[in-house]
Amino acid sequence: MAGTASLNIGARATYRIRPSDLSKVLCHRNQNGREEYLNYIDVTRTLPTPTPTHMASDRESSRKRKSPGSDPIGRNSLSTNGSLTPHDSAHWSREHSVISISSSSETNGRDRHPTEVYNGYIQKREGRITAKKSRDPKVTRVVNATKLPSSEMLQAAVTTPVTSAERLIREAFTRKLRGVPKVQLQNKIDTSTPSLDFTFIDEFVFREGTERAPLETNLGCQAPCKPNMGQNIGCEYTRKCSCLEYAAVDELALAKEDENLYEEYLKGVIETTGMPKKFPYKRGNAAQGVPSTLQKFYLEQRALIYECNANCNCGPVCKSRVVQKGRKVPLVIFKTPNRGWGVYCGEDLIKGEFIDTYLGEVITCQEADLREEKAGKAKASYLYSLDKMEGEAGLTREDCYVVDGQHLGGATRFINHSCEPNCRQYTVSYNKYDLKVYDLAFFAYQDIPAGTELTFDYMDKDEEEEEDVLKKIEQAAQDPENEDKKPCNCGARKCRGYLWV
Numbered sequence: 001m002a003g004t005a006s007l008n009i010g011a012r013a014t015y016r017i018r019p020s021d022l023s024k025v026l027c028h029r030n031q032n033g034r035e036e037y038l039n040y041i042d043v044t045r046t047l048p049t050p051t052p053t054h055m056a057s058d059r060e061s062s063r064k065r066k067s068p069g070s071d072p073i074g075r076n077s078l079s080t081n082g083s084l085t086p087h088d089s090a091h092w093s094r095e096h097s098v099i100s101i102s103s104s105s106e107t108n109g110r111d112r113h114p115t116e117v118y119n120g121y122i123q124k125r126e127g128r129i130t131a132k133k134s135r136d137p138k139v140t141r142v143v144n145a146t147k148l149p150s151s152e153m154l155q156a157a158v159t160t161p162v163t164s165a166e167r168l169i170r171e172a173f174t175r176k177l178r179g180v181p182k183v184q185l186q187n188k189i190d191t192s193t194p195s196l197d198f199t200f201i202d203e204f205v206f207r208e209g210t211e212r213a214p215l216e217t218n219l220g221c222q223a224p225c226k227p228n229m230g231q232n233i234g235c236e237y238t239r240k241c242s243c244l245e246y247a248a249v250d251e252l253a254l255a256k257e258d259e260n261l262y263e264e265y266l267k268g269v270i271e272t273t274g275m276p277k278k279f280p281y282k283r284g285n286a287a288q289g290v291p292s293t294l295q296k297f298y299l300e301q302r303a304l305i306y307e308c309n310a311n312c313n314c315g316p317v318c319k320s321r322v323v324q325k326g327r328k329v330p331l332v333i334f335k336t337p338n339r340g341w342g343v344y345c346g347e348d349l350i351k352g353e354f355i356d357t358y359l360g361e362v363i364t365c366q367e368a369d370l371r372e373e374k375a376g377k378a379k380a381s382y383l384y385s386l387d388k389m390e391g392e393a394g395l396t397r398e399d400c401y402v403v404d405g406q407h408l409g410g411a412t413r414f415i416n417h418s419c420e421p422n423c424r425q426y427t428v429s430y431n432k433y434d435l436k437v438y439d440l441a442f443f444a445y446q447d448i449p450a451g452t453e454l455t456f457d458y459m460d461k462d463e464e465e466e467e468d469v470l471k472k473i474e475q476a477a478q479d480p481e482n483e484d485k486k487p488c489n490c491g492a493r494k495c496r497g498y499l500w501v
Ligand SMILES: C[S@@+](CC[C@H](N)C(=O)[O-])C[C@H]1O[C@@H](n2cnc3c(N)ncnc32)[C@H](O)[C@@H]1O
Pocket: 063, 338, 339, 340, 341, 342, 379, 380, 381, 382, 413, 414, 415, 416, 417, 418, 486, 487, 488, 489, 490, 499
């Protein structure tokens, strides 16, 4: 079709789009040759005066995530501090240009459409943005990012109704969501849509310098564990199941069985292999719609959760398999009035129920530092350090990987912070010999009625006394270091005032 360019905006969708629309939705190739959406930030309507195009920055003030500062948890440790914490400091963003374009009813000697303003931005990455060629051989169009925006694009942007841009963006995001089971988008606040420069994935994407431990280390439990065994359906003997070797010790059982050993254990100096361990989950009843739930001990103490794996002798119904089976509950990404996008569950959740994992690109600590450096003081942080095992077997912070969920991730990447959260994040390992790669799993920390926003504490703090919190709020308000921190809008009684404090 002459006069149109086929603009591929993602793996699944191809729009037929006029050249004049190129300013609104563009795709580019990343370094792996994959096409990605261009970002789209904002649509503003009607400016009083016609203004020329200008480049601007949308950088916000500093939004650094504080260093976790928590003690690493030894694998047999019973410490109550969670060590799964956000990566030190904030956000990275790709270099981008912001194009702010407006027109008014003045005609400027030319026939212009009245009083509509399109205000979006076009993003550059590695200096390249490419609008894909049409299948029509007569239509060729390659846009060089270093020459953007072209005058044609600017003109097109000026004359394009805001509503069509919004519709295109919304449709594009909805298409992305189609491939994601049980996730919906809802916006009752305005007409915006989350960034198109985000791709839903269903497993970690390993980047240069990162990998899982070799397969041969992933041994799995062997006899006496076997499929369909006893009430635990697979791993009946907690002392002997090698997947539970490093799991939390069942102290009550140990104290009952062997007082001396128990006392040794309390001193913290002995090997716990062979001691009775706690199963992480209470088995649900699928037929009756009752989900498995995290045992109270794990919920409160945040001890590492070890699930069985593909090499285990137990069967698929072993009750030590929950997170690996993936999300079962429906999630809705919705627009909040004052915290951007958030997430709620479409069904009631019960305390201890698994929700979903945090996904993204797995990058080295050094790469995370680079990305942070590039981002400066901008944007929200989507970096999570996989540092739960820091300190074990000589593992340093620099050795630990980081998950970046900004551009690739799952619905959990939209979960907001609360100082009194209803969810918590837990570490779930499938290979006790892999200290660097494990799942970051969100569980309901209380019964959560359907439609209630899901939140977790970005600083991964345990619940504090109100008095202590009030003192801290006062201190935080006076601390000049917090001046450039993002105010927290969680609205909780014990709100600490800022994010990442
Ligand atoms: C991981 S993202 C959560 C999703 C985010 N709301 C969005 O729209 O993409 C973290 C960012 O969300 C916003 N946010 C999360 N919790 C917040 C809170 N309690 N108060 C204010 N902003 C919050 C901040 O901009 C923060 O940098």
